[in-house]
Amino acid sequence: MLWINLTGIVLIALIIWWFWLYKEQSIRIAEGSLEILVKDGIYQPSHIKIRANEERQIVFHRADATPCAEMLSIPELDISERLPLNKKTVISLPRLPAGEYAFHCQMQMYKGKITVQ
Amino acid sequence: MLTETRFIIEGASCASCVNKIEAALNNLPRVDRAEMNFAQRVVTVIGDASVSNIIEAVEKAGYKAKLDDSDSEQEALDEKEKADWQYYKKLMREMAVALSLGVPLMIYSLLVGEMTVTTNTERLVWLTVGLLTLGVMFFAGKHFYVGAWNSFKNHSANMDTLIALGTGTAWLYSMVVVFAPDIVPLMARHVYFEATAMIIGLINLGLALEIKARGKTSEAIKRLIGLQAKTARAIRDGKDVDIPIEQVLLDDLIRVRPGEKISVDGMVVEGHSTVDESMLTGEPMPVEKTQGEEVVAGTINKSGSIIFKATRVGKDTALAQIINMVKRAQNSKPPIGRLADVISAYFVPVVMIIAVISALVWLNFGPSPAVAYAIVSATTVLIIACPCALGLATPMSVMVGVGKAAEAGVLIRNGEALQTASKITTMILDKTGTITEGAPKVTDVLLAPGQNEKQVLMLASSIEAGSEHPLAMAIVESAKAKNIEPKKVTQFSSIAGQGVEAKFEEDTLLFGNEKLMKQRDIDISDYIEKAQGLASEAKTPMYFAVNSSLVAVIAVADPIKTDSIDAIKRLQNNGIRVVMLTGDNRSTAKAVAEKAGITEFVAEVMPEDKANKVAEYQSMGEIVGMTGDGINDAPALAHADVGFAIGTGTDVAIESADITLMRGSLHGLADAIAVSKATLTNIKQNLFGAFIYNVAGIPFAAGVLYPFFGLLLSPVIAGAAMAFSSLTVVTNANRLRLFKAKEH
Secondary structure (H helix, E strand, C coil): CHHHHHHHHHHHHHHHHHHHHCCCCCCCECCCCEEEEEECCEEECCEEEECCCCCEEEEEEECCCCHHHHEEEEHHHCEEEECCCCEEEEEEECCCCCEEEEEECCCCCCEEEEEEC | CCEEEEEEEECCCCHHHHHHHHHHHHCCCCEEEEEEECCCCEEEEEECCCHHHHHHHHHHCCCEEEECCCCCHHHHHHHHHHHHHHHHHHHHHHHHHHHHHHHHHHHHHHHHCCCECCCHHHHHHHHHHHHHHHHHHHHHHHHHHHHHHHHHHCCCCCHHHHHHHHHHHHHHHHHHHHHCHHHCCHHHCECCHHHHHHHHHHHHHHHHHHHHHHHHHCHHHHHHHHCCCCEEEEEECCEEEEEEHHHCCCCCEEEECCCCECCCEEEEEEECEEEECHHHHCCCCCEEECCCCEECCCCEECCCCEEEEEEECHHHCHHHHHHHHHHHHHHCCCHHHHHHHHHHHHHHHHHHHHHHHHHHHHHHHCCCCHHHHHHHHHHHHHHHCCHHHHHHHHHHHHHHHHHHHHHCCEEECCHHHHHHHCCCCEEEEEHHHHHECCCCEEEEEEECCCCCHHHHHHHHHHHHCCCCCHHHHHHHHHHHHCCCCCCCCEEEEEECCCEEEEEECCEEEEEECHHHHHHCCCCCCCCHHHHHHHHHCCCEEEEEEECCEEEEEEEEECCECCCHHHHHHHHHHCCCEEEEECCCCHHHHHHHHHHHCCCEEECCCCHHHHHHHHHHHHHCCCCEEEEECCCCCHHHHHHCCEEEEECCCCCCCCCCCCEEECCCCCHHHHHHHHHHHHHHHHHHHHHHHHHHHHHHHHHHHHCCCHHHHCCCCCHHHHHHHHHHHHHHHHHHHHHHHHCCCCCC
């Protein structure tokens, strides 16, 4: 039983680490056009990094028919856009101060973030 | 599936450019086909190439390209419905496959009993069933597993994760029992293939029904989009030509016959008719339209034939703006939904941890066969938890509520305005144009001895012609009605909240209220009583002096709108404190307020002080709504907790307003508050339901009731509950569609 309990505790620790404590390796600041593919339950890439105080456009390409993928929301920027299936939708970002801006679908099944540096 | 993307091309001036652009794009990797429409300067690219690669290729060919995401609303809606229908059919197919295995297994388990593995024959049979279940998992549940794996790689978890883990655990455990029964205690040698197949089938069914129900939540926007005409009858080279609405240009002359739809916004240049604007404003009475008056796209010409000049086309029409505003508001989230968002962000990993703890508790303290109980409880916890119901609770209700408001001619800017409107305790109403018609008329002209009415009205209309105040316009109109034309004045200046002054030839003209006259030491003592008498009849008396001598008192009255009294009563019956705000003198204000059924009023308020008055009420702890015309009252509207702009059908999306009432009636105000209250109640029901479902369901699934009542939930029941919990939220939101504001 000891081993089973230990395995369970390790499993819990892994869940906490993997989903909450894990820090991504640094990603490059994106240059040029940014395109995010909405497919198979995720945004690809789900984390993008852009420069502060630069107007940028992100193209969302929805290739996932599930209704969950339909709405894109960037709550802090008050952006909420419907993504038509198999089409590319341009989201224009204003000049942003440094910080992290989460984006997700209506039910938060799809999650991503924009790091502004 | 290949993606079709359209780009607008700049710089293509000849047909040969088409070949050059098409060749440049067709040579790109990941482009299946590129076709250019030269007339529209649009190239359609079919393939997976990135937007930047396509734009770069076009630029290398010597042109410019930009992504065109300007599908018409109708096209976008049709495509969405088509995509939803395809996805619905796919889910139903998958559901049918999953249940065709799950249901017989379920019946077998109910009729025959435990599905255990004890003999080699049973092993062989269950191995076959296990492989069939694997097939079901692959065919009908692939999207859950792919989604879960992708999310996992991204360090995030969602509903797919829970379903994949739940069904995967049940299947893997069953396969262990089949392949290596010896490592599992004898009593725990059950297989749970039926649970895996049933859960996948039921969740697909739930998702399919949810798509159907979701479609109904956007009926209001569909109706608005449906109002758009597809063609217009333009007069070109003296001939009537039917053209697609996209081809209507500014200043085109459009002919509309009785019963036809107005295609774009414009101004009537010929003819006379009545137009039904109820679909936009909620105002049931048709509106008369003659030369010089505006017509709005989407409304219906009723009685006569008219020709109008297009003044706003495409995305600039009032209807297009309404659709845009409603769509944005439907997608916005009121603050009440934020807690659900925070919970959703942590929900799935927490459920996974609860599942592990639950399994450990069963393994440590559970009865025999503890392994089986542990597996069942962990699987059930994973399956019953429903983050989707939480995520859907707020947006679905907002979608229906905002749409419902739009149907009543009420445009709500965002979710926050919707939520705050439901909590308003004090409603401040501007008098002119809000409670009253906003079209005052001259009722009395009291002349000083020796004065001539015609001369007085000429001078009065001359000075007032420079003012945009509704009272000034009444004087100008009254003079015009008597064929008196205003003359040009000089040195015109406006004294805020008091009046105007100007020079006419050598004479100094001063027109305004009692305060202004007293400030300029003009003797009005003989007229104060008479003026008060007029004010007590809800008329606004104004003094007119020439060269510092009073020449006349002119009274103007602005009739109260026919339904203002009823609408104000509706607000008061809802426990809202109604306050009238006006620049009028106290006596007039009192008389108007009494007529309108308002007991509290603030008179002689300068335009710039309106915002301060709003702040005063806010400092008393009131949640203040301010209703005005959206132009003169912009600062007060912006200062209020919710600013309501009262429009006239075409004045949509007034910037300073949180909520725009497209018809002039104050019933729109009461409707807006009623619909926001109903929506908030609906959101609360949804959130409560979703919270309670998870808070009660997860411990039940973990087996907290087992020690007391011997109750342990089956994973199949959990799957059904989970599948229908989201559906319940969407269905409850759809109940809002039945909401009807009561005009009494």
